[in-house]
Amino acid sequence: MQMGEGVEWALHSCLNLAWAEPGEAVPAAKLAAxxxxxxxxxxxxxxxxxxxxxxxxxxxxxxxxxxxRAPEEITVLDVVTxxxxxxxxFRCQExxxxxxxxxxxVDYRKACVVSQTMRGAELAWRKELAGQTLADLQARVExxxxxxxxxxxxxxxxL
Numbered sequence: 263m264q265m266g267e268g269v270e271w272a273l274h275s276c277l278n279l280a281w282a283e284p285g286e287a288v289p290a291a292k293l294a295a296x297x298x299x300x301x302x303x304x305x306x307x308x309x310x311x312x313x314x315x316x317x318x319x320x321x322x323x324x325x326x327x328x329x330x331r332a333p334e335e336i337t338v339l340d341v342v343t344x345x346x347x348x349x350x351x352f353r354c355q356e357x358x359x360x361x362x363x364x365x366x367x368v369d370y371r372k373a374c375v376v377s378q379t380m381r382g383a384e385l386a387w388r389k390e391l392a393g394q395t396l397a398d399l400q401a402r403v404e405x406x407x408x409x410x411x412x413x414x415x416x417x418x419x420x421l
Contacts, residue, residue, distance in 0.1 A: 281414040287326035292421045314344035339391035352380035
């Protein structure tokens, strides 16, 4: 499975928004400039996050984006799903039905060992992502680099 770069961009942008001054909306251009990303493409990711209720868009001269919920309420899976969509990574095409001994009456998504294995792996992956919140990521970053929140706010002020 391969996720698009938009997932990485969205997760880092959410972390940066978590470190922004309380109530501050950060323009997409500043979020993009932070990592030298294409603003138009990042804006599409931010709009997807807004549709999912992860960020809110604020219009006007002091407009931009801010988190719509507390970091403790936003899971990594929420962000991944907002960007990549909710569809399963593995889609069983039930090819056993077309093989020797195949039957139209069998649901091979449930009977096939390959399908069961792939579904189990995906469920474990989703469970892991659902168990990690933005606050968890923040805490891990801050334990490695305690100055990150202040440096993020300073950088936003310089952009």
